[in-house]
Amino acid sequence: MLEGRICFVGAGAMAEAILCGMLNHKIVKPGQISVTNRDDRFRLDELVYNFGVVGDSSQKYRSIQEADILILAMKPKDISTALEEIRAYTSQEQLVISVIAGISTKQISEFLGHQAPVIRTMPNTSAIVGLSGTGVCAGEFAKAEHIQVAREIFEAIGLVIVTDEEKLDAITGLSGSGPAYVYYLVEAMLEGGKAVGLSEQEAKDLILQTVIGAANMLIETNESPAYLREKVTSPNGTTQAGLDVLKQYQFQEAVKQCVVRATERSKELGAQSSVTLKKQ
Structure with a gap:
């Protein structure tokens, strides 16, 4: 079992697949997991009802602030707005795990504005039945123990390949999609x-x-x-x-x-986010 609190920032299909896989394989308890999103109360209620996780929208920032692990699961186009909203509630003591297509660990560190360890991953939705294929790589501030935590999470939902970040776009195009x-x-x-x-x-x-x-x-x-x-x-x-x-x-x-083409699109999403960051 993993210890500590895990908060999903983003509550879409990928977040559901991962949390379902973790719960099915009993590496965490439902009470350890909280889910947040921008404003879809119905979606949070659905995940709370189906999985018994915590999803109180009025406690969103508290859930983020108290988490030991943040799993970023929003759409690539939303990352700039989402992290601008929550970064004041994050800290470099947290482990940040991204499942966002195309966004590099360096970009995430720049969005957050501190040196939290960042792990970039690309699972796929077969996580929900424990058969994902997931690429995992470490950002500049991540250490071996952070990779190990990520491995525990994603090995519970399938195969894990630890690799260099330059290959994550290709893994997105091949396995993620x-x-x-x-x-x-x-x-x-x-x-x-x-x-x-x-x-x-x-x-x-x-x-x-x-x-x-x-x-x-x-x-x-x-x-x-x-x-x-x-x-x-x-x-x-x-x-x-x-x-x-x-x-x-x-x-x-x-x-x-x-x-x-899917690999190229992953790279394009990262480039578009870089432009958005520079404009802020």
């Missing part, structure tokens, strides 16, 4: 299944088992995806016919460029 790419693929396969006569439930059940099976084959065999694909593909067979269509539509290149 990755579940959406998989869901999009499943959507397309579902439409394909219905187009050839399967019911939606039949298609869904088969697709999900297929995705789970393929992922586990990659894990258990440790073979390359290319090798496993070739093993499934008989010359002039059904799989080859399907793959030919994917090649015709440049499926592989589209997915590659999807990751590249």
Whole structure:
């Protein structure tokens, strides 16, 4: 169990996924967690009702001030306004963990105006079922013990890779956004299944088992995806016919460029926040 108080600044989908994962894996108790946001009282009430965490909007600044760990989970476009509002209630004795796409540890330290240890992370929403893939890196003032706390939090909700900060934008583009790419693929396969006569439930059940099976084959065999694909593909067979269509539509290149563009967007969000900071 982690000790101390944890305050989420931002109460969106990612905050919910992380706190749900932590509670499901019993590394904290609900009373240790408080959630805050700008002004959505209904959202806070929802999280309090569903998880038993603390979400009293009238105690927002007190919750932030008394926290041992602050988890920044607002949208990148809101970070300047949000941290300007709360920084007087923060201190360099707190551990600050960011799950904000594109925002560097240096930028966060500049926003806060002090030398609190900052850990930048990029999980994904599979945290809610304990299967996130999370990149973690340390800012200038963070030490090994701060990385260890972050590892404990995010290992409770999935795989953790401790890496250099320069790779966090790429992790955002690949893994942070990755579940959406998989869901999009499943959507397309579902439409394909219905187009050839399967019911939606039949298609869904088969697709999900297929995705789970393929992922586990990659894990258990440790073979390359290319090798496993070739093993499934008989010359002039059904799989080859399907793959030919994917090649015709440049499926592989589209997915590659999807990751590249999402990575670029993460960098753009950081640059936009830098401009906002300089204007203040």
